Amino acid sequence: MKPLLFIETYGCQMNFADSEILASILQDRYDTTQDGMEADLILVNTCSIRDHAEQRVLNRLKEFASLKKRRPSLKVGLVGCMAERLKEQLLESDLDIDLVVGPDAYRSLPSLLDEVQAGRKGMDVLLSESETYQEIQPVRLDSNHVSAFIPIMRGCQNFCAYCVVPYTRGKERSRDARTIVKEAESLFARGYKEVTLLGQNVNSYKAGDLDFAGLMRLVAEVDPALRVRFSTSHPKDLSDALIDVMAAYPNICKNIHLPVQSGSSAMLARMKRKYDRAWYLERVAALRARIPDCGISTDIIAGFCGETEQDHEQTLSLMREVGYDFAFMFKYSDRPGTFAHKNYVDDVPDEVKSRRLNEIIDLQQQLSLQSNRRDVGKTFDILVEGVSKKDKHRFFGRNSQNKVVVFDNPLLPDGRFKVRVGDYVKTGVGDCTAATLLGTLVG
């Protein structure tokens, strides 16, 4: 019996994909468990994007520190963006952490664990210009065996003024296309039906002469029954070529996550986003012209440095103009080391940030409901992903636009359900909430 590893993951999809790489690097030494209480090694894969995300992890580490008092053999490691940002400060804190490893140093985990077993602390926070973990076959954690993430690039060098990611994840680098296609083929052969290509900014994927549109074409051609999604796209380089590829392949999902951050050109310039409101709206118009039913989601920051009421109104008006299907919405959080931290004043009072954020959330709630209401009466092909937590006769899946459709799954006389997880089925939408479409099986 191998000792047990528990990985607790916070933050973005890339972190969840990295945890699968961590599990793979350690699979000769550890089996994974879903239960932290029985683990011999706990790795916390962390996010630094907002202060709140870091505070949550620090509180969790206090719980693990008290667990260690009861179980002295337990080892705790902190990996990911917080490891990169805080480095030795973490080892010197009273959190009793054994191991600190940054996002580009996961291959050194086995040797660092040897150090830890010998009673020392282990740390590696070197960033790399070439590491992509490209030949590592991830251990699929917590998987429904239907959809999987495939990281296609790492790092970011856009240096948006508010963002800590370029400092914690280093320079942009792309993974070799053959290894990406091979991973998609292997997943499909094992029964997976959907892959999501991941990167901080997938549109700047570049491997030799191959750009992101070219890569999408290669992955889409793996099999027409393999759905392909991607995230995240930076609006500044959303190309017509990508829109054309999305339109050309039925198995490329008609959905794009296109973070706008603000609707005010003045704010976008201060944020160093490298596009303005008009550019963004033109890109949305180009998408809608080629793919009228494309789902569009976004990220929005409320209360960035210097944001006026007029700037905020412009964000609300842009949201209405685009009519987003979904949004992630945040209060601006000042991050040490960023351009904004060094050069601007975090001058929007917290209660104003909260009020603006609430207005943004309320508006998005209405927009999501409107978007879902437009789908009532339509029929969608969905990929069945799981069983509803509340009612085991209700299953759910997503349509191409990334909307969740919940439906009743009849039990057949032989005791099996009519459709199974991993099936493609047609559902007719009869009703909706702001969050889900309520469907019935058709045919």
Ligand code: 5AD
């Ligand atoms: N404060 C608030 N939100 C932030 N994001 C990135 N940095 C910050 C910050 N300092 C948001 C952006 C980005 C998403 C991943 O997180 O909207 O698109």
Ligand code: SF4
């Ligand atoms: Fe952060 Fe901007 Fe890079 Fe996204 S594109 S990770 S917001 S710096």
